[in-house]
Amino acid sequence: MIHFVILISRQGKVRLTKWYSPYQQKERSTVIRELSGLIPTRGPKLCNFVEWKGYKVVYRRYASLYFCICIDPDDNELEILEIIHHFVEILDRYFGSVCELDLIFNFHKAYYILDEILIAGELQESSKKTVARLIAAQDSPVETAKEEASSISNMMSQAM
């Protein structure tokens, strides 16, 4: 099973964390610190798996962001690697060519979307269409708020 999902930027900033196994606050910080020292320092042509404390971390880099998923050592690594891509494709479809800023200013959206893809550390839905439909349905009650948020994020991204 998936023990946790972490998104870290190349600078070591955390963009999303989701824990499916019970980690206490201290352990969470340790994990993040160790992985942000371990993963972004790996070269570009290496494999996407890191053996870490008896677990495996499957990671994939998209622009400046590292998507990391920690699994048991006998889980299927490639399956997890494609779960990451599946997640990214859905984010991309939702935000329209997603970038790190989208995830910073709409971090809550990323959580909603992840909850539609994974539960209990297992894949819940592999259809992008279904996920998109469910997220859209969730959005409608908070539509106005969302519009406002994204317009601000546009402003921000222009200002950057």
Add this chain to the structure above:
Amino acid sequence: MALTGMRGLSVFISDVRNCQNKEQERLRVDKELGNIRTRFKNEKALTHYKKKKYVWKMLYIYMLGYDVDFGHMEAVSLISAPKYPEKQVGYIVTSCLLTENHEFLRMVINTVRNDIIGRNETFQCLALTMVGNIGGKEFSESLATDVQKLLVSSSCRPLVRKKAALCLLRLYRKNPDVVNIDGWSDRMSQLLDERDLGVLTSVMSLFVALVSNNVEAYWNCLPKCVKILERLGRNQDVPQEYTYHGIPSPWIQVKTMRALQYFPTIEDPNTKRALFEVLQRILMGTDVVKNVNKNNAAHAILFEALALVVHLDAEKEMMSQCVALLGKFVAVREPNIRYLGLENMTRMLLVSDVQDIIKSHQAQIIISLKDPDISIRRRALDLLYGMCDVTNAKDIVEELLQYLNTADFAMREELALKAAILAEKFAPDLSWYVDVILQLIDKAGDFVSDDIWYRVVQFVTNNEDLQPYAATKAREYLEKPVLHETMVKVSAYLLGEYNHLLARRTGCTPKEIFIIINEKLPTVTTSTVAIVLSTYAKILMHNHPPDPELQEQIWSIFRKYESYIDVEIQQRAVEYIALCNKGAALVDVLAEMPKFPERQSALLKKAEVAEVDTAEQSAIRIRSQQQTSNALVVTDQRPTEGSLPVSQLGVVRMPSGKMEASTQDQTSFQDQGMTKENGVITEVVPQDVPPADLLGDLLGPLAINGSPATAVPVEQRNQNLLSVVEATPEAAGSLALTTVDNQPNSIQPIVNIAERFNELCLKDSGVLYEDLHIQIGIKAEWQAHHGHIVLFLGNKNTSPLVSVQALILPPTHLKMELSLVPETVPPRAQVQCPLEFVNLRASRDVAVLDFSYKFGTAMVYVKLRLPAVINKFLQPISVTAEEFFAQWKSLSGPPLKLQEVLRGVKPLSLPEMANLFTSLHLAVNPGIDTNPNNLIACTTFYSESTRATLCLIRVETDPSDRTQLRITIASGDPTLTFELKESIKEYLVNIPTQTSSAVVAPSQPQSPVTPVAYNDPGAMLAGLL
């Protein structure tokens, strides 16, 4: 309202983003937390909208890594909000902030349950998601039935049912009793007929968990699984949205094959045939394609199919097909596939009949051992280790040895250990084994744990044929100008035992052997000196005909060490001198060591322990089940006691007859007469002491604990030790019979003293020492060159601690005054002892607190370093670039400005290093150095004589290698510059300390051969420095 709420969140996020540095960010975050806290506290009737906004901010702050220790209640309370937007926030934030056993969760169980059984589909989804992600045992008990109902309900839509399936999986993991097996095997079978692939995805995960726990109950599901694989494999009735890059849901395929691996066999021939057809198609039909995602998905399925084929123990033909595929994979360039090829080939080793095919790929696997990617190297090492047997051991071990030269530190110890084990298990002949181990020590001495060289000594001792060869080899290695200390140990030991076997060869007279060993003596540490002294004694014994010059040389060395600072050494020297005067008895006592009892290799055991940090499916386990070669006679008779830091291999008992012959005084010597320390047998000698005392020494632990400490010369006490020694006055005066390291100490510290001290060097309050009876805390204040420390002595018992004594051994650079320490600490009480310091000049010497107390009859005696270290007398100061450069230029060159390149530095990121510097009272001044990889820090040093002295520090780091850096320090005082540099160095470089036990009494605290430090390559380097 809603708009401003979200705007507030966005504004906050961009504020945080605009912060220039961590400090600003912290200020901004603290301000926001303060704001949220006040709102939550003061505005009782906070609207849901506002709550929502604050709760999101909290989650954001939490995600940034700050502690958010309030407001959890507010987040949880949103779950009960009537409207969807608030409820949604409540559920999501709660599941991020809290873990499964948090007490607040208990309060919402009812609300959650109402949402689950209610009619509102969206509420059901939210509740199921949260319970699926953080539900614990209590949720399991109260919600499982409802969740099961949703999963099998015909009226629920797929979006609810798939969440119910995974939610049930979580609850099942927390408490397997919630799924009743009788009812569930039929239900599960129906669920596997599910047409909606979204639901089937979740159901299959649930099924894997159920079947892994109890395969017997789910035999009826087996044909269904094969049907699913057939359906997906043929792409029948699979909606477009459930194909991933053209592949019908790879995830369901993988999960289904995973589930099938839990069934021991497949009985039904039709099902079996159908499954093998599917598997055959996967094995044959998976090609490498350009699209990386498609390629990954296809190979995810392929590797799972391989695992299933291996599990089903298919016919030979299919197996060879699998091995052929893996052989292809271990040779490809694509790193993921190669990694998985190596990993799966290691698993394949368990299959009979394919070993030979695997061996044919040996050359290719060795290439991966040199891959730039450590993940791949690890897999290659594991595979080579697993596939090694008598036929290829020579090649593989030679490769490993060669690789040792270039391997990264992270792998060297594992590599050395594995090479040693293979050499031992599969040695075609024993001399090869000795060659390998000696090479290993020569090439990677720092990574060769003591166990490895103890083992070679055991073999040589037990195999007479091997002895001349081993001694010759040892003699050859000693010719090398630079030798690792472990090599000195093993050579000295072997030559001590067997030098007489070489006597006829050139360059091998006792005298020549003595000279060549003696050349190494000045550079080695205490533990080696001990071995070398024993070697000298043995050389002396073999000195026939007597060479008076050699005898005089050796005696003069013994005499020199008679007053050595280390008791162990001192004791040996004294005893050997006494022995030399015994004449004939010498020959008996120093006779060749008897054979060791046969025992299990401590290495294998160690390797298993080391496994914790490597992959689970490691070959070591496979290995340990295999047969050993006949070359080495080892049986598993008694476990070794290799876990102690000094790694004693256990007490060796001398055959009693022999002992009696040499020691007429005491027959009781048999038990304690010989102790083993650092792998070397300490011969114990009858001494010129009254028999009564000897008996006293031998009886009971009390006396054993006692004597060495009292035999310590005075200067010993001035050493900076972090050790606990028990002293018993009764034993004073008699010579020690056991080595100090072997002392069983009845009172042991329950904290790591060295670690505590190091922590307290960086902060001003905390626990300095603690054992069963007492806790010593410290609180310190520093003002310029004055220091004020309060010691808190806390009695943890219900009876008083008596004879409390505290004595300070001040180093010369500190003036100290300790107020009176009460002789008794009442039960459960804490007494305070203030302590004043005045700093006179810069020095790294440390003040030592000599502390003792009596509990019952046991006297406990502790030496504790006090954290009144140089950096405590620093005060950070910020300077401008102009001021800095003016000073920097005026202080040109040594001794005012010193520079050093440090290697083996703890890999710290720049912010971490800046934090370290801040806690050392060094002010980091950003912006002065234009290179972002450099760090400039300034501080002022205070002492009574000099008052404030400005110190400038510049650290240049190498972003590509965090283990090295260059440090430059300048101040107006050469002593200060030097001392400060050395002090900072100690913080940056890992110095191995004796972490696991502080009982190890008088030995150098920085001994680089402490086995506990072996995990830490940086420490090893520090040892070399």
